[in-house]
Amino acid sequence: MTVILLLYLCADATRTDCQVLPAQLWKGPDAYEQCRAILPDLTKALTTPNRELHRLICEVQAENPQPSELVVRPAVTHQSFRM
Structure with missing residues (x-):
């Protein structure tokens, strides 16, 4: 299994x-x-204001992605929408 720690700024x-x-x-x-063990520390x-703005996420990556699963991700920007 491969896991990436992502920081959402x-x-x-x-x-x-x-x-x-x-x-x-x-x-x-x-x-x-x-x-997950390092997320609390x-x-x-983060400063209190930054805790409200930024988020840390552990994302599991597929080991052998199928061609249909391969997605080119933006290098710098990402839009996140919450309902």
């Missing part, structure tokens, strides 16, 4: 205009657990 608290930056990568059977390291 957002312009405002609505999180509708965010840039996504990969921060770290883990591989192995316990990759997700390793990523990283979140505490």
